[in-house]
Amino acid sequence: xxxxxxxxxxxxxxxxxxxxxxxxxxxxxxxxxxxxxxxxxxxxxxxxxxxxxxxxxxxxxxxxxxxxxxxxxxxxxxxxxxxxxxxxxxxxxxxxxxxxxxxxxxxxxxxxxxxxxxxxxxxxxxxxxxxxxxxxxxxxxxxxxxxxxxxxxxxxxxxxxxxxxxxxxxxxxxxxxxxxxxxxxxxxxxxxxxxxxxxxxxxxxxxxxxxxxxxxxxxxxxxxxxxxxxxxxxxxxxxxxxxxxxxxxxxxxxxxxxxxxxxxxxxxxxxxxxxxxxxxxxxxxxxxxxxxxxxxxxxxxxxxxxxxxxxxxxxxxxxxxxxxxxxxxxxxxxxxxxxxxxxxxxxxxxxxxxxxxxxxxxxxxxxxxxxxxxxxxxxxxxxxxxxxxxxxxxxxxxxxxxxxxxxxxxxxxxxxxxxxxxxxxxxxxxxxxxxxxxxxxxxxxxxxxxxxxxxxxxxxxxxxxxxxxxxxxx
Amino acid sequence: xxxxxxxxxxxxxxxxxxxxxxxxxxxxxxxxxxxxxxxxxxxxxxxxxxxxxxxxxxxxxxxxxxxxxxxxxxxxxxxxxxxxxxxxxxxxxxxxxxxxxxxxxxxxxxxxxxxxxxxxxxxxxxxxxxxxxxxxxxxxxxxxxxxxxxxxxxxxxxxxxxxxxxxxxxxxxxxxxxxxxxxxxxxxxxxxxxxxxxxxxxxxxxxxxxxxxxxxxxxxxxxxxxxxxxxxxxxxxxxxxxxxxx
Numbered sequence: 001x002x003x004x005x006x007x008x009x010x011x012x013x014x015x016x017x018x019x020x021x022x023x024x025x026x027x028x029x030x031x032x033x034x035x036x037x038x039x040x041x042x043x044x045x046x047x048x049x050x051x052x053x054x055x056x057x058x059x060x061x062x063x064x065x066x067x068x069x070x071x072x073x074x075x076x077x078x079x080x081x082x083x084x085x086x087x088x089x090x091x092x093x094x095x096x097x098x099x100x101x102x103x104x105x106x107x108x109x110x111x112x113x114x115x116x117x118x119x120x121x122x123x124x125x126x127x128x129x130x131x132x133x134x135x136x137x138x139x140x141x142x143x144x145x146x147x148x149x150x151x152x153x154x155x156x157x158x159x160x161x162x163x164x165x166x167x168x169x170x171x172x173x174x175x176x177x178x179x180x181x182x183x184x185x186x187x188x189x190x191x192x193x194x195x196x197x198x199x200x201x202x203x204x205x206x207x208x209x210x211x212x213x214x215x216x217x218x219x220x221x222x223x224x225x226x227x228x229x230x231x232x233x234x235x236x237x238x239x240x241x242x243x244x245x246x247x248x249x250x251x252x253x254x255x256x257x258x259x260x261x262x263x264x265x266x267x268x269x270x271x272x273x274x275x276x277x278x279x280x281x282x283x284x285x286x287x288x289x290x291x292x293x294x295x296x297x298x299x300x301x302x303x304x305x306x307x308x309x310x311x312x313x314x315x316x317x318x319x320x321x322x323x324x325x326x327x328x329x330x331x332x333x334x335x336x337x338x339x340x341x342x343x344x345x346x347x348x349x350x351x352x353x354x355x356x357x358x359x360x361x362x363x364x365x366x367x368x369x370x371x372x373x374x375x376x377x378x379x380x381x382x383x384x385x386x387x388x389x390x391x392x393x394x395x396x397x398x399x400x401x402x403x404x405x406x407x408x409x410x411x412x413x414x415x416x417x418x419x420x421x422x423x424x425x426x427x428x429x430x431x432x433x434x435x436x437x438x439x440x441x442x443x444x445x446x447x448x449x450x451x452x453x454x455x456x457x458x459x460x461x462x463x464x465x466x467x468x469x470x471x472x473x474x
Numbered sequence: 475x476x477x478x479x480x481x482x483x484x485x486x487x488x489x490x491x492x493x494x495x496x497x498x499x500x501x502x503x504x505x506x507x508x509x510x511x512x513x514x515x516x517x518x519x520x521x522x523x524x525x526x527x528x529x530x531x532x533x534x535x536x537x538x539x540x541x542x543x544x545x546x547x548x549x550x551x552x553x554x555x556x557x558x559x560x561x562x563x564x565x566x567x568x569x570x571x572x573x574x575x576x577x578x579x580x581x582x583x584x585x586x587x588x589x590x591x592x593x594x595x596x597x598x599x600x601x602x603x604x605x606x607x608x609x610x611x612x613x614x615x616x617x618x619x620x621x622x623x624x625x626x627x628x629x630x631x632x633x634x635x636x637x638x639x640x641x642x643x644x645x646x647x648x649x650x651x652x653x654x655x656x657x658x659x660x661x662x663x664x665x666x667x668x669x670x671x672x673x674x675x676x677x678x679x680x681x682x683x684x685x686x687x688x689x690x691x692x693x694x695x696x697x698x699x700x701x702x703x704x705x706x707x708x709x710x711x712x713x714x715x716x717x718x719x720x
Contacts, residue, residue: 054636061634065651084655131646163650164632164642 006030006045012087013080015043023047026056026156032091040094041079045087055175058166059156064090065163066155070130073149074123095151100203101139107210110241114271116150117204117248121268123150124200125423128193128264131161135190137199138180139206159190178217183227183255184312186220187305192312194257197267201252201260208245209237213253227255227304228297233285243283244274250282256308262316262352265423269321272422278399320353320425322346325415325445327430328359328386334458335430340393342428342456347396355401356424357391359383360414363407380405412444420450431457476501479662479678481508481590481623483525484540485515485562486666486716489675490524492694493665500679500690506583508623508662509538509590511574513555514712515666516702518562522570529573537577538590538624539599545575554709561708584682587617591624593659601625608639608659619652620659621678627670628663628689632656649686660687666699673719 006028010017015032021042022029032043046060064081067090071077082089097103100116108116120142127134134141136157143151157175159165167175167190174186182198189195205213213231217223234249235241248270254260261267270277277283288294297304324343327335347353361379387403394401408414419427427449429442446453478497483490497505505528512518529535543551543559544566551559566574579596581588592600592607594614601624602608608631611620633639634656644650652658663676670676674691681687700713 058634058637061653061655065653068651162644162646162648164630164640166632166637166640168640 012043012089013082015041015080015091017043026059031094037079040096041091042094044090044092046089055167056156060088060090062158062166063155064088065166066132066158066160067092069160069163070127070132070155072126072130073145073147074126074151076151076153095143095145095153097144097146097151099140099153100142100144103144104139104207107238108207110208110245113204113207114245114274115148116144116207117200118268118271119144119148119150120200120203121264121271122421123152124196125264125268127152128196133159133161133190133193134196134199135159135185136176136180137196137203138177139203142203161191165190174220174223178220178223179212179214181223182257183224183305184257184308186223187309187312189309189312192257192316193264194260194262194312194316197252197260197264198254198257200264200267201249204245204249204252205231205234208241208249209234211237224301224305226253227308228301229294230289232288236286242274243279244270244277246285247277247279247283248274250285255304256311257316258311258314262319265321266319269422273402273404276402320350321356321422322350322353322426322428323356323358323415323419323422323424324391325411325427325429325441326357326359326387326390327411328383328390331433332430334460335456336390338456338458339428339430340391342454343391344394346426346428346454347394347400350426353425354399355391355394355396356404356418356422357387357401358404358406358415358418359387360406360408360411362411363409412441412448415441415445416448416450424451426451427453429453429455431455475503475682477504477506477680477682478502479506479508479588479621479660479680480665481662481677482510482538482626482664482666483507483512483515483521484510484664484666485512485518485521486675486699487515487517487520488695488699489666489692490521492692493675493677493690494524496690496692497677497679502679505533506581506588506621507533507535508588508621509536509577510540510623511535511538512544512562512566513540514558514703514708515699516706516708518565519567519570522566522573526573534581534583534588535577536581536588536590537574537579541574541577545571554711557709558712561706582617585618586680586682587615587620589620589622591622593620593622599624602629602631602659602661603627605631605639605641608641609633611659612639612657618654618657619680620657621662621680622659623662623664625661626664626667627661628676629661630687630689631659631661644689647688647691649681649684649688652685652687654685658687663689667716668719669715671719673717 008017015034017030018033019031021031028045030043032041067078076095077093079091134152141154174188176185180199180202182195184192185195202213214226234246252260324339343355383405406414406418429445431442442455480493507525511521511525525535544563589596592602592611594610600607602611603625612633628644630642630644631639662678665675665677668676673696674693677690679688679690696717700716703713
C-alpha cells in the first residue's frame with residue numbers, strides 16, 4: 001500500500017511533488033508538476049491509515065475508474081492513475097476557485113442563488129449525460145471556474161451506469177453525507193439520478209436561507225426523519241425569497257423521487273427562468289405541516305419508504321423541451337399553421353414534452369428609437385402578446401408551454417444560444433420562402449443546433465412548388 | 475494488443491463471419507475461441523474449418539462441452555441439444571474430429587486464463603451465472619483474468635483481496651477498465667446463440683495495453699441462419715430462439 005515518506009521534491013511516475021496543499025479526511029492533495037504539462041495539476045493521494053477501512057479503499061478505486069472516463073468543463077481534467085500495488089494516486093487538473101463550502105460567507109442575493117443553482121444544475125446535467133451519478137453532492141465537492149461554470153469533484157461514492165459498481169454489493173450500510181442525502185440512499189439505492197437532484201435541493205436551500213433543511217443528523221438512522229418531516233419553508237426563514245424559488249427548492253426536496261424534477265436539465269431550466277415556474281401549494285407554504293399531519297406521516301413512514309423504493313427503481317418520466325422559433329412578421333403568417341401542426345405532432349410523439357415558443361427581438365430594432373427603454377419595453381409587451389396569440393390554437397395548459405423573447409444581434413445566434421443553455425431536445429423552425437433570400441437562418445440552425453431540427457414548409461408553398469414548370473430536358 | 479474473444483459459436487456461420495469481420499475492422503491482433511464451436515447451428519464443418527485455419531495462424535482455442543459431446547456421446551444433454559449433436563456428428567469428417575480432439579480444456583496466456591466454463595473443474599462444465607460460481611472459479615486459478623463462455627449470458631465478475639465477487643451485466647458497448655488491483659472473470663456472451671434477449675451476436679475485445687474489455691454486439695443475418703437450421707431438419711426451437719435471442 002501507500003508509501004509514507006512523501007515530501008516536496010519526491011518523484012512519482014514522473015510527477016514531482018511541489019507543495020502540500022491540503023489534508024482532507026481521506027486524502028492528501030499535492031500540487032505537482034511534469035515537464036510536458038503546462039497547466040496546474042494536483043495529485044490526490046489516499047491517506048495511509050485507510051488500511052482498516054475497506055470503503056475508503058474501494059471508494060478510491062471507484063474514483064480512479066470514474067475520473068478516467070469523464071470529460072468536459074464540469075469535471076477536473078484527468079491525467080493519470082497510480083497503481084495500487086506501488087502508490088495509489090490520481091493526478092488531475094487543479095481547479096483554482098475555492099469550493100462552494102469555503103466561499104459561503106453570508107447569504108447570497110436571490111439572483112446569485114439562482115445563477116449558482118443553474119450552473120450547478122448544468123454541471124450535474126453534463127455528468128448525468130456521461131452516465132455518472134455523483135451521489136455525494138455537497139458544497140465541499142463543488143467549485144467554480146473563472147468562467148462561472150461549476151466543477152464537480154470527489155467521485156468516491158459515485159456510480160457509472162455502464163461500469164461495474166464496486167460499492168453496490170460490498171457495503172450493507174448507506175453511504176453519503178447525511179445532511180445532503182436523499183431518502184432512497186438510506187435504502188442503498190445507487191441508480192436514481194434524482195438522488196443528485198435532492199442533494200442539489202439541500203444545497204439550494206442552504207444557499208437561499210443559510211440553514212440546512214434537515215439539520216445535521218448525528219446518526220444515519222435520523223436521516224429517515226426527512227421522509228415524514230417537511231422542512232421549514234425557505235420563505236419562512238427569508239421572506240424575500242420569491243415563490244418560484246421556494247417551489248423549485250421544495251420540489252427538489254420531495255421525499256418521493258417521482259415528485260422531484262425528472263432531470264437536472266428541467267431543474268436548470270426553471271432556475272434560469274424563474275418567471276416561468278408554475279407554482280403549486282409548495283410555493284405558498286409559510287410554515288411546516290402541523291403536528292397532526294406530521295405525526296400521521298410518521299406513522300406511515302415505513303410504507304412511504306417502500307413507495308420511495310418503488311419510485312426510485314422506476315424509469316423517471318421525461319420532460320423534453322421542444323423549441324419552436326416563431327417569426328411574427330406578417331409574411332410569416334403563411335407558415336404559422338404549418339409550424340403549429342409540426343409542434344402539435346412532435347408534442348404528441350414526446351410524452352411529457354413542453355413547448356418553448358421563442359421569438360427573437362433584434363437588438364438593432366430596439367436601438368432605433370431614442371427612448372430606448374420605453375421603446376424596448378413596448379416592443380416586448382406587444383411581442384409577448386403576439387406570441388401568446390400565435391400559439392393560442394394549440395390550447396396547451398400552463399406548464400406545457402412557455403414564451404420567450406430573446407434579445408440578440410441576429411435570429412440564429414439568439415435561438416442557438418437558447419437551445420444550448422436550456423438543453424433543448426428538439427427544434428422546429430420554418431423553411432425560407434422558395435426562391436427567397438431568407439434561407440440562412442434555418443440552414444445554419446440545421447447545421448449548428450445541439451439537437452434534432454425539423455424544418456417546416458407552409459402547405460401553400462408545397463402546392464406552389466408542384467405547379468412549377470418542369471425543367472426542360474437536357 | 476487487441477484480443478478478440480469468441481465463445482459459443484455453435485455452428486452459426488453467419489454470426490461468426492459477422493464477428494470476425496467486426497473484430498478485423500476494430501484491429502484485433504489475436505483471436506481466442508472459448509469453446510463450443512459446434513452444436514445447434516447448421517454449419518459445423520465450415521466453422522471448424524475456419525477456426526482451424528485461424529488456429530494454424532496463431533489463434534487460441536479451448537474445448538467446449540458440445541465439442542466434447544461430438545467426440546464422446548454423453549447423456550447429460552437436453553433433447554434438442556442431443557438431437558443437434560447427433561446431426562452434427564454426421565456433418566463432420568475425421569479431420570474435423572481430430573481438430574476438436576486436440577483442443578485443450580484451458581490455456582494460460584500471461585495473466586489470462588481461457589476456459590469454456592468455470593475454471594473450477596473445467597471438465598465438469600459448471601455455468602458461471604452468479605457470484606457464487608464466480609467465487610469458486612476465482613479460487614481455482616491464480617491468474618488475474620479469466621475469460622470464459624458457456625452460459626450465453628454476458629457477465630463480468632470482479633473480486634479483490636478483501637471483497638467477494640460482484641456481478642455486473644454489461645449493457646453499453648463501452649470499454650470497461652479491468653482495474654489492475656482486482657481479479658476479473660469475464661463471461662463473454664455467445665457468438666452463435668445469444669440468450670439475453672438481444673439476438674445480435676456477442677463477442678469480446680480486450681485491449682491488453684490499456685486493460686479494457688468491451689462487450690461488442692454485432693447484428694448479423696439471423697433469418698438466414700435460422701432458415702438453414704430448419705432446412706437441416708433440426709428442432710424448430712433452435713431456429714426460433716436465434717431470431718428472438720432467447
